[in-house]
Amino acid sequence: MSKTDLENDGRRSHASSQRNREPIRQVLHRILKPGATVLEIAAGTGEQAVYLSRELQADKWFPTDINPAALESINAWRRHEVNQVLQPAMILDVTAPPESIIADLRDSGANPPAFDAIVCINMIHISPWAATEGLMRLAADALAPDGVLYLYGPYKQNGIHSAQSNADFDMDLRARNPEWGIRDLTDVSALARHHGLEAAGVVDMPVNNLSVLFRKPPADARQG
Numbered sequence: 001m002s003k004t005d006l007e008n009d010g011r012r013s014h015a016s017s018q019r020n021r022e023p024i025r026q027v028l029h030r031i032l033k034p035g036a037t038v039l040e041i042a043a044g045t046g047e048q049a050v051y052l053s054r055e056l057q058a059d060k061w062f063p064t065d066i067n068p069a070a071l072e073s074i075n076a077w078r079r080h081e082v083n084q085v086l087q088p089a090m091i092l093d094v095t096a097p098p099e100s101i102i103a104d105l106r107d108s109g110a111n112p113p114a115f116d117a118i119v120c121i122n123m124i125h126i127s128p129w130a131a132t133e134g135l136m137r138l139a140a141d142a143l144a145p146d147g148v149l150y151l152y153g154p155y156k157q158n159g160i161h162s163a164q165s166n167a168d169f170d171m172d173l174r175a176r177n178p179e180w181g182i183r184d185l186t187d188v189s190a191l192a193r194h195h196g197l198e199a200a201g202v203v204d205m206p207v208n209n210l211s212v213l214f215r216k217p218p219a220d221a222r223q224g
């Protein structure tokens, strides 16, 4: 996947991130009220973060990634757009111990469990399964009651790829790293359920991708 440098100011761009951010906005717009607090995992170049935080009128959007180079690009987009909603990018490895992630989020001005949404675009298939496990654990810990975990990417359903291009992509991913690969929605949903998250919808997206939504139950439902 090729990334491009823009204007030598540190902003990086990725054609697919430019293409998918508006369809993603349309899905998030249906579930997120203006004024939301959002944590983004694996924000990559940051061009989705800068767009979604502005267009969805979030109150605060916390962009994170495991990769320091991604943080540079996210912060460059933030400077370029003078976006007050977008918070400074922070390092976050979803496989790290949950208590250290929560402590780091608090240090950066977030106040978990207070996220109305956790957004994770195109990470699950390009990371070991441990990253999906960490993501679900974090969502259970850091979402506010009734908060939503939003996932975007390609998925198998009942062991079957939705297109030959996804099957080819899966082979390519596994060749690059045997621990990577397109996941089955059944496995991802079972893991979410294991962490107390409820299925909240699946939306077909362009180029054989899905938006997959899970919801943390409201506080009263979890007490009962």
Ligand SMILES: C[S@@+](CC[C@H](N)C(=O)[O-])C[C@H]1O[C@@H](n2cnc3c(N)ncnc32)[C@H](O)[C@@H]1O
Binding pocket: 014, 017, 041, 042, 043, 044, 045, 048, 065, 066, 067, 070, 092, 093, 094, 095, 120, 121, 122, 123, 126, 127, 131
């Ligand atoms: C294909 S890129 C997607 C970036 C961006 N969300 C997008 O759609 O353009 C995958 C991202 O996952 C991040 N990532 C991989 N493993 C991770 C982990 N354990 N914790 C957090 N981020 C991770 C990578 O650094 C990379 O930025």
